[in-house]
Amino acid sequence: xxxxxxxxxxxxxxxxxxxxxxxxxxxxxxxxxxxxxxxxxxxxxxxxxxxxxxxxxxxxxxxxxxxxxxxxxxxxxxxxxxxxxxxxxxxxxxxxxxxxxxxxxxxxxxxxxxxxxxxxxxxxxxxxxxxxxxxxxxxxxxxxxxxxxxxxxxxxxxxxxxxxxxxxxxxxxxxxxxxxxxxxxxxxxxxxxxxxxxxxxxxxxxxxxxxxxxxxxxxxxxxxxxxxxxxxxxxxxxxxxxxxxxxxxxxxxxxxxxxxxxxxxxxxxxxxxxxxxxxxxxxxxxxxxxxxxxxxxxxxxxxxxxxxxxxxxxxxxxxxxxxxxxxxxxxxxxxxxxxxxxxxxxxxxxxxxxxxxxxxxxxxxxxxxxxxxxxxxxxxxxxxxxxxxxxxxxxxxxxxxxxxxxxxx
Ligand code: HGY
Ligand code: MN
Ligand code: MN
Numbered sequence: 538x539x540x541x542x543x544x545x546x547x548x549x550x551x552x553x554x555x556x557x558x559x560x561x562x563x564x565x566x567x568x569x570x571x572x573x574x575x576x577x578x579x580x581x582x583x584x585x586x587x588x589x590x591x592x593x594x595x596x597x598x599x600x601x602x603x604x605x606x607x608x609x610x611x612x613x614x615x616x617x618x619x620x621x622x623x624x625x626x627x628x629x630x631x632x633x634x635x636x637x638x639x640x641x642x643x644x645x646x647x648x649x650x651x652x653x654x655x656x657x658x659x660x661x662x663x664x665x666x667x668x669x670x671x672x673x674x675x676x677x678x679x680x681x682x683x684x685x686x687x688x689x690x691x692x693x694x695x696x697x698x699x700x701x702x703x704x705x706x707x708x709x710x711x712x713x714x715x716x717x718x719x720x721x722x723x724x725x726x727x728x729x730x731x732x733x734x735x736x737x738x739x740x741x742x743x744x745x746x747x748x749x750x751x752x753x754x755x756x757x758x759x760x761x762x763x764x765x766x767x768x769x770x771x772x773x774x775x776x777x778x779x780x781x782x783x784x785x786x787x788x789x790x791x792x793x794x795x796x797x798x799x800x801x802x803x804x805x806x807x808x809x810x811x812x813x814x815x816x817x818x819x820x821x822x823x824x825x826x827x828x829x830x831x832x833x834x835x836x837x838x839x840x841x842x843x844x845x846x847x848x849x850x851x852x853x854x855x856x857x858x859x860x861x862x863x864x865x866x867x868x869x870x871x872x873x874x875x876x877x878x879x880x881x882x883x884x885x886x887x888x889x890x891x892x893x894x895x896x897x898x899x900x901x902x903x904x905x906x907x908x909x910x911x912x913x914x915x916x917x918x919x920x921x922x923x924x925x926x927x928x929x930x931x932x933x934x935x936x937x938x939x940x941x942x943x944x945x946x
Contacts (some may be wrong), residue, residue, distance in 0.1 A: 564620060631654070
C-alpha cells in the first residue's frame with residue numbers, strides 16, 4: 538500500500554496552473570475564475586477516486602468514501618484550495634491532494650472501514666480577496682452570519698454573496714452548519730510555512746496548538762486636494778496618518794516580544810494620484826499570538842494608538858471588524874495516535890505550535906482536530922519560492938493514511 542507521488546506531483550502542478558499571476562507565483566482568490574477551474578479539477582479527481590462528491594450550503598466540496606456503517610460520523614481529511622496573492626504551489630492544496638491520494642490508495646487496496654471517510658476542499662481560507670479568513674469552515678461551525686455575506690466586499694466593492702453566486706454557489710448557511718460530534722475526527726496535512734520543522738531535522742511536525750488571529754480593517758478619511766496649491770498647514774492627509782499608524786503597529790508587536798506578531802499587509806489609497814492629497818486609506822491589521830491575552834493586549838494598544846492619531850490629526854478613523862479566532866489546542870488523543878503511527882513508519886516527529894492559521898483551528902469546534910506539518914524549504918511561504926520536497930510530502934501523507942485507517946476502523 539503506497540502513496541503514488543507521481544500522481545501527487547501531477548495534481549500539484551495542475552492546480553498551480555490555475556493562477557491569475559502565471560510566472561509570478563500562484564494567485565487563486567476565492568470565488569474567482571481560477572477558483573472555479575481548481576474546484577472542477579478537484580471534483581474530477583474525487584470522482585475518479587471513487588468518491589461520492591457533494592457541496593455544502595457554502596460551496597465547500599466533499600468527496601465521501603462510504604464506510605461499512607454509513608450511520609457513523611465520518612473521519613475527515615481536508616484543507617483549503619484558495620491561495621493568497623503570489624503564493625506558492627503547496628499552501629492548502631497539498632492537504633486537499635493528500636486526502637484525494639489517500640482515497641485512491643484505499644480504493645486500490647480495497648481497504649474497508651466502519652466510519653465513512655470524507656475528503657474536504659475548503660475555499661476562502663486565506664481571506665486574501667475579502668479580508669476575512671477561514672470562511673468555509675466558519676460556515677460549517679455556524680460562525681458565519683448572513684450579514685457578513687453582504688457587508689464583506691472586495692477591493693472593487695463586490696459583496697461576498699454576489700461573488701459566490703456568480704460561481705454558482707447556492708448559499709444556505711443553515712444547511713452548511715454541522716453539529717458538534719457529526720464528524721469523528723479532522724486531519725489536515727499542511728506545509729509548515731516557517732523554519733522550525735526544517736531546523737529540527739525531523740520528518741514531520743505534529744501540531745499541538747495554533748496561534749489565535751485577530752484581523753480587522755482601518756479606514757483613514759481625510760480630504761483630497763491639489764498637491765501644489767494646498768498649503769501644508771490645514772491639510773487632511775489620510776496617508777500621513779495611516780503611515781504613523783503602520784509604524785506604531787510594528788513597534789507595539791516588537792515591544793510585546795515572545796511570539797506576538799502584527800502585520801499591515803494590505804493597503805489601498807484613494808485617489809492614489811501623485812498630484813492629489815490622499816483622501817482615503819484603507820488598510821488591514823493582522824495580529825497573532827499563542828496566548829489570547831497577548832492578542833487582546835496588542836489589539837487594545839493598537840486601538841489606543843488609533844485614538845491618539847484621531848485626536849492629533851484632522852482625519853476621521855473607522856475600524857471594521859474582520860475575523861477573530863482564539864488560539865486553539867489540537868486533539869491530544871489523536872496526537873498520540875499520530876506519534877504511534879509515525880514511530881511505526883520510522884518517521885521522526887517534532888511536536889510544535891503553528892504560527893500560521895488553518896482550517897483545523899475552526900474545525901476543532903466540531904471534532905478532535907489535528908495538523909501534520911511537512912517541512913517548508915527555508916521556511917518560505919506566501920511567496921512563489923515556497924517549496925516542499927515531495928519525499929517529505931509523501932511522509933506526511935503516509936502518516937495520515939495509516940492514522941485514518943486505524944481511527945476509521
Ligand atoms: O494567514 C495564514 O496564517 C494562513 O496562511 N491562512
Ligand atoms: Mn494554508
Ligand atoms: Mn496561506
